Amino acid sequence: MHFLDDSLFPENQEKLVITAAPYGPEWELDDFREDLPLTMEEHVQAAVDCYEAGATVLHIHVRELDGKGSKRLSKFNELLAGLREAVPDMILQVGGSISFAPEGEGADAKWLTDDTRHMLAELDPKPDQVTVAVSTKQMNITDLMTPDTIAGTSFERPEVWEAYREMVVPAGPSWVEEHVRRLQAAGIQPHFQIPGIPQLEKLERLLRRGAYTGPLVLTWVGIGGGGDGPNPFNAMEFIRRAPEGAVLTLESLMRSVLPINTMAIAMGLHVRCGNEDTIWGRKGERMTSVQQIKQLVRIAGELGREVATGKEAREIYKLDERYDNVDETLAKTGFSPNRRPGQVGFTHHA
DSSP states (O other), X not given: OOOOTTTTSGGGSOOBOEEEXXXXXXXXXXXXXXXXXXXXXXXXXXXXXXXXXXXXXXXXXXXXXXXXXXXXXXXXXXXXXXXXXXXXXXXXXXXXXXXXXXXXXXXXXXXXXXXXXHGGGGOSSOOSEEEEEOSOEEOOGGGGOOHHHHTTSGGGSHHHHHHXXXXXXXXXXXXXXXXXXXXXXXXOEEEEEEOSHHHHHHXXXXXHTTSOOSOOEEEEEOOOXXXXXXXXXXXXXXXXXXXXXXXXXXXXXXXXXXXXXXXXXXXXXXXXXXXXXXXXXXXXXXXXXXXXXXXXXXXXXXXXXOBOOHHHHHHHTTTTOOOOSHHHHHHHHTOOOOOOTTOOOGGGOO
């Protein structure tokens, strides 16, 4: 991405899209009961509250009534139907990592099978987006957790800590290509969750080989544990390498969420917050998802950057755009064209 002399002026930036992740699947209910929904009515109300606070994208997980994260797609269908009615202008984004959770003391936490995860393309009503990881990687969310950020929570139990410390996201080449194909065929936009440059380069190769043809909507996942940590140099290198036509959100974990989001707002990028990313504001102070959203709205206001409406967010995310081929995809996303046979020196020419 390029930054010109006037790129930091809010009038030259897109309106801010705020993604809310208010379902905190890694937490147990008693960790923050006042902000973690259990019943379907509470799940829907959380979305309404986030939308009214200023969020226009909803990152979705759902719980069973026993408090555990649901692995039933019927439960997601039920929630999606309720959300379509309650928050029709929100972009509904199902978290592709729906199935990882410890099932009980001493039990391993496992992912659903590849074929079952492909069934996210068959959700009804269909979501606007499903998040997609590119390349199998470690996702140790405990890397950025400290004793004060897990005090009084389920992460103090060794079996929970160990399950999430060893978490690995399976996303091999065949699965990614087939998953993206099915999502596109269903009219669902993949939202790529990218933790660093190697995965960004892998995604570029998918585009260059025609495995994905469409708008490039990305989140840089700066949560450590197998990917980039919340070092500003990591974030800036990813921003520099991301193509000009991409839509880019920055994401981090625990008390790094606010500073990373503040940088994103200032640079004209987009943000994500909520109890899935952090339950903390100032050190030692709990903060609900709605409070986090309102805080980002205030910061954006101080910088003079407007917050997108639901309709504007859909336009920024290019949800209704479809590209016909590799050449169009590369041109629209801002990557250089593929080299033609026998062509040399193409990087030196516009």
